[in-house]
Amino acid sequence: xxxxHHLHDHEHGSVHAPPQPDDKVxxxxxxxxxxxxxxxxxxxxxxxxxVRRQIERRDSITPANGARVVAKAWTDPAFRKRLLDDxxxxxxxxxxxxxxxxxxxxxxxxxxxxxxxxTLCSCYPRDLLGLPPSWYKSRAYRARVVREPRAVLAEFxxxxxxxxxxxxxxxxxxxxxxxxxxxxxxxxxxxxxxxAALVTRxxxxxxxxxxAPNR
Amino acid sequence: xxxxHDVGGLQDGPVDTEAHPLTFWEKQIDGLRAAVGAIGLVxxxxxxxxxxxxxxxxYNTLAYYERWTAALCRLLIDKGALTQDEIDARVALVRQRxxxxxxxxxxxxxx
Numbered sequence: 001x002x003x004x005h006h007l008h009d010h011e012h013g014s015v016h017a018p019p020q021p022d023d024k025v026x027x028x029x030x031x032x033x034x035x036x037x038x039x040x041x042x043x044x045x046x047x048x049x050x051v052r053r054q055i056e057r058r059d060s061i062t063p064a065n066g067a068r069v070v071a072k073a074w075t076d077p078a079f080r081k082r083l084l085d086d087x088x089x090x091x092x093x094x095x096x097x098x099x100x101x102x103x104x105x106x107x108x109x110x111x112x113x114x115x116x117x118x119t120l121c122s123c124y125p126r127d128l129l130g131l132p133p134s135w136y137k138s139r140a141y142r143a144r145v146v147r148e149p150r151a152v153l154a155e156f157x158x159x160x161x162x163x164x165x166x167x168x169x170x171x172x173x174x175x176x177x178x179x180x181x182x183x184x185x186x187x188x189x190x191x192x193x194x195x196a197a198l199v200t201r202x203x204x205x206x207x208x209x210x211x212a213p214n215r
Numbered sequence: 216x217x218x219x220h221d222v223g224g225l226q227d228g229p230v231d232t233e234a235h236p237l238t239f240w241e242k243q244i245d246g247l248r249a250a251v252g253a254i255g256l257v258x259x260x261x262x263x264x265x266x267x268x269x270x271x272x273x274y275n276t277l278a279y280y281e282r283w284t285a286a287l288c289r290l291l292i293d294k295g296a297l298t299q300d301e302i303d304a305r306v307a308l309v310r311q312r313x314x315x316x317x318x319x320x321x322x323x324x325x326x
Binding site: 024025026027028029030031032033034035036037038039040043045046050051052053054055057058059100117119120121122131133134135137138139140141142143144146147152155156170173207 | 220221222223224225226227228229230231232233234235237240242243244245246247249250251253254256259260263266267277278279280281284285287288291296297301302305306308309310313318319320323326
């Protein structure tokens with residue numbers, strides 16, 4: 001192992017839990033979680049069905065929902081304006097309900113690149129995009145993206161030119177952000193569904209741009 | 216002094232940009248937390264405050280859903296939904312059961 005690789009591993013070890021096998025129960029807290037679930041079900045506080053339904057609901061919410069919102073904003077100027085003015089109202093037009101939090105849509109432009117973080121925890125528009133990716137919850141991302149956003153974006157392969165302003169938005173439990181990425185060049189003829197396929201999860205967090213269309 | 220959760224602006228290493236999918240166990244905890252939220256027993260703010268109150272050692276050692284489990288345990292006891300004694304007894308039972316079925320990592324058989 002090279003010295004550089006060794007250092008990399010070491011840094012990871014200090015900020016993430018060490019890699020652990022999925023197949024066996026390996027921590028006290030896993031046992032505790034199983035115990036809590038069993039006790040709550042036996043006491044009738046929640047049912048096994050309640051828990052299963054919540055897991056299914058989480059699994060059913062994917063970034064494709066947000067991608068539909070972005071594609072509509074790209075093609076419908078009146079919707080785009082409503083989205084930027086009142087995102088909760090605009091996404092509900094497409095059948096997406098934000099159950100608890102205020103949603104704020106922010107638009108990337110030629111002169112401004114926006115990126116979202118929750119420095120204190122992991123607040124994320126779960127009701128629209130599903131659960132956040134693991135790196136969004138990591139200490140490294142939360143600590144550094146507000147300090148050196150361009151360097152962090154570069155780690156995602158996103159290089160923002162110096163003349164473009166970078167704004168970092170720190171989420172709270174009550175306010176969560178959706179980045180509307182720039183519409184890629186060469187997409188004039190595409191319909192909403194084709195456009196939505198270009199809108200990735202990472203582009204709606206702001207660590208990446210929307211994908212280029214296949215030519 | 217910063218709380219353990221208050222990391223914005225601190226130094227750290229490179230971001231692991233790979234998105235690791237949730238394990239079965241992590242999904243169970245997420246679902247359990249959502250289910251006790253849906254009935255109004257534990258809300259997001261209580262969960263967050265309980266995670267932040269874990270202290271630096273536990274916060275920095277535990278994985279994300281392990282923190283949630285520790286926080287949920289504390290809140291369920293505080294709210295009188297479960298007692299520490301019944302939780303301890305059940306943890307011992309689950310540990311025995313998993314050891315017997317071979318689902319427990321070796322070395323985890325006793326506390």
